[in-house]
Amino acid sequence: MAKTMLKGMNITGFPKRLLKRFVAIQNGSTADIPDNNSYLQNQIKNRLHPVVQHLVVTDIIEHGKDVKTFVFAPDKKKGTEVLAYFSAGQYICLRLTVGNARISRPYSLSSSPKESLEGKYTLTVKRVDGGLCSAYVLDNWTVGTELDASAPLGVFTYEPLRDAKTVIGLAGGSGITPFYSLAKAIADGDEDCSLTLLYGSRTQKDILFLDEFRALEQKTDKFKLINVLSDEEAEGYESGFITADLIKKYAPEGDYSIFMCGPQAMYNALDKEIEKLGIRRKFVRHELFGEYHHPEKNEDYPQAVKDSVFKLTVKMCDETFEIDAKANDTLLVSMEKAGIAAPSECRSGICGYCHSRLVKGDVYVPKSVDGRRLADLDYGYVHPCCTFPISDVEIDVPPMAD
Ligand code: FES
Incomplete structure (x- = not known):
């Protein structure tokens, strides 16, 4: 197999390159590395x-x-x-x-x-x-x-290699904010896609950035806003909720991507509607919905512990903290309430920034936010941002970078 893979490749120079590198390292300067802003690459970073x-x-x-x-x-x-x-x-x-x-x-x-x-x-x-x-x-x-x-983070962004040329945005409540940024980037010529935005609000007075969106529609024909009101009927507005039929009404012929941003309940409802459209998985993107609440509502949650308060032992560098941890608070929230500066970014089990070792105890991680890899499970790592205690627990947490 290896022979087949290497066939046709010239590997005779490889040992020479190794030797050259070794000599270069031996002859290298032993002076301290200059401060981290002296190199152009570091300045860019x-x-x-x-x-x-x-x-x-x-x-x-x-x-x-x-x-x-x-x-x-x-x-x-x-x-x-x-x-x-x-x-x-x-x-x-x-x-x-x-x-x-x-x-x-x-x-x-x-x-x-x-x-x-x-x-x-x-x-x-x-x-x-x-x-x-x-x-x-x-x-x-x-x-x-x-x-x-922090620096800007997250992957809820338009990627031309993966996404279709037209994005159908589905927004609820304050989930409108990343779409406002995208609509402006399209109008500025910084993103090469079209955005048709279905924006769910209860009434007209709950719509954010309406005048600004109307101005963007005037500036570019690549952006269009459709307001969907759940608690009110008004001329020029769709009423009810965002459904598969409503998406089809505004979707183009051929491929389109769906980007969704809103509360957890909106994702639960819309995922079922989107299934009916039969579009490819890579064309459906969700923004993270942040903190997970009410684990006790899940069928697989151990109901007997739902009102318990456990002991949480936190090891961070040379310090050890012993704090209370309510069963329905994540380990991260318990640490924050106790004044411990624990690392976190996405708070949704995705970025891995809070990655910590579970030393002792039992925990519950809701399936929908369990971003652990197999190696994490094998070596006992958890993401405290979406992990709930179901017994006394001890964790080893990395310090926050600052
Ligand atoms: S903060 Fe991102 S995985 Fe926990």
């Missing part, structure tokens, strides 16, 4: 993927009572000179201290990639019932608030 971005709020736009758009600039006095460029659809992870809790939250960027080059990011935050982070942000951030965030 630091520009595109900074470990942390220091931001400052420069403006706040209110959309009704419980939704605000925050405008950010780089906080130059703290060392962030420029904002990292990104692809429409990506998010940044905010790092906050709320009371004693150290938390992080991913928010999709609603600004366009072009705006990042002009020194501007925007995030749109909607109040979530019982949500610690959204309430804190909406009630406390003012112009001048300083905060830290």
Whole structure:
């Protein structure tokens, strides 16, 4: 087999190259490596993927009572000179201290990639019932608030090698933000695709960015908005919910991709509708829906423990913490509530940034967010962002990079 694979390849020079490399290493300088911004490659890496971005709020736009758009600039006095460029659809992870809790939250960027080059990011935050982070942000951030965030992250982006030329976007609630960014990127000529956006809202007054979307429709014929109202009938609007028939009504002949962003309940309903369309799997993309709630609603959850509070032992570098962990809080949430700065980014079991070793104890991981590989299962690793304790537990957690 190996012989067949190597047939026709000239491998005689390989030992010589090895020797050459060995000699080069032996003769190399032993001086300290210069600081990490001295090489062009590192400068590019630091520009595109900074470990942390220091931001400052420069403006706040209110959309009704419980939704605000925050405008950010780089906080130059703290060392962030420029904002990292990104692809429409990506998010940044905010790092906050709320009371004693150290938390992080991913928010999709609603600004366009072009705006990042002009020194501007925007995030749109909607109040979530019982949500610690959204309430804190909406009630406390003012112009001048300083905060830290990650580099842009995530793969909910248009990829011409994989996606069809036309994207049908399905958005619910604040899941509209990555599509706002994509629509602007299309109008700016930064993405070469068309977007037909089916946007589900309860009533007309719940629609975000309506005027801005109408202006984008005037700017490019590659973007079209269809509003779908569930609790109201109005001329020029679809009513009811997004269904397979409604998607077919606006879909082009031939291939199209479906991008979905909204709450967990919307995915549950839409996945069934999309199945009826019979389109290829690679053409269906979901944005992450963030934190997993109510594991006890799953049939395979061990109901007997649902109201329990367990002991969680956390080892991080040389420190050990013993904290309480409620059965219906993820291990990550329990650590954050106890003030432990645990690493996290997507909070959806996908990015692997929170990857930690389960030393002892039993846990429950909902199937739909179990992003572990076989090796993780073999070697006992979990993602604390979507892992719930069902006994006392001990975990070994890597420290947060800063
Ligand atoms: S934070 Fe991404 S997998 Fe846990």
